Amino acid sequence: MPPESGELHNTCSTMKPNEVRVSDSERLSCSSTKILIDNGHGSDTPGKRSPDGRFLEYKFNREIARPIVLDLQDRGYDAELLVPEETDIPLKERARRVNSHCATLGKENVILVSIHANAAGNGSKWLNATGWSVYTSKGCTKSDNLATCLAEAAIKNLSGRKIRSDWSDGDIDFEESFYLLTKTLCAACLTENGFMDSKESLAYITSRAGKEAITNLHVEGIIEYLQGNI
Numbered sequence: 001m002p003p004e005s006g007e008l009h010n011t012c013s014t015m016k017p018n019e020v021r022v023s024d025s026e027r028l029s030c031s032s033t034k035i036l037i038d039n040g041h042g043s044d045t046p047g048k049r050s051p052d053g054r055f056l057e058y059k060f061n062r063e064i065a066r067p068i069v070l071d072l073q074d075r076g077y078d079a080e081l082l083v084p085e086e087t088d089i090p091l092k093e094r095a096r097r098v099n100s101h102c103a104t105l106g107k108e109n110v111i112l113v114s115i116h117a118n119a120a121g122n123g124s125k126w127l128n129a130t131g132w133s134v135y136t137s138k139g140c141t142k143s144d145n146l147a148t149c150l151a152e153a154a155i156k157n158l159s160g161r162k163i164r165s166d167w168s169d170g171d172i173d174f175e176e177s178f179y180l181l182t183k184t185l186c187a188a189c190l191t192e193n194g195f196m197d198s199k200e201s202l203a204y205i206t207s208r209a210g211k212e213a214i215t216n217l218h219v220e221g222i223i224e225y226l227q228g229n230i
């Protein structure tokens with residue numbers, strides 16, 4: 001169950017709570033962190049679409065990832081798309097790109113957030129699942145802090161909408177052995193920003209307000225994490 005305080009503090013004993021705040025001048029040092037935004041899948045990925053075929057996940061992921069990068073760049077952060085291509089770049093190559101930055105900059109100076117849309121079924125029929133969720137690899141790492149920052153920003157920006165949670169490991173994120181989360185060396189999270197096989201969920205995440213809220217929550221969550229890391 002979530003803490004009654006409403007604060008999403010990690011219970012990881014080695015983690016510091018994200019309490020530290022920095023001034024604008026100190027914040028400049030945050031921009032030394034390389035922020036990699038991944039937009040999952042590509043124009044040639046089979047499936048990964050709504051049952052009526054009108055919603056394509058690769059396209060949605062890019063419509064969220066690109067403004068996140070631009071917004072962070074506007075604020076002085078070193079953000080870039082991990083996959084600028086439209087086609088599906090294999091996970092192995094995506095991980096190689098991330099780890100190449102880690103080798104150059106140090107893994108502590110790189111973060112990865114992978115943007116996705118969820119599905120409750122196999123894509124053949126409409127279902128009713130809704131909600132936002134964030135995933136990390138298993139165990140207690142800096143990724144858990146990043147996930148908590150993203151979740152706090154999601155609760156704020158997706159006001160009144162469902163936030164899916166798994167408190168069994170002491171924090172709000174789900175833990176899965178997704179390739180990009182386990183094969184990369186830096187803090188890494190994957191967000192599922194609604195369900196492409198739910199008409200109710202799709203109506204929101206494809207709306208202008210929905211896209212803005214999803215974009216903003218990532219920008220705010222990432223900045224909150226970087227500020228807490230000082």
Ligand SMILES: [Zn+2]
Nearest residue numbers: 040057116117
């Ligand atoms: Zn996906």
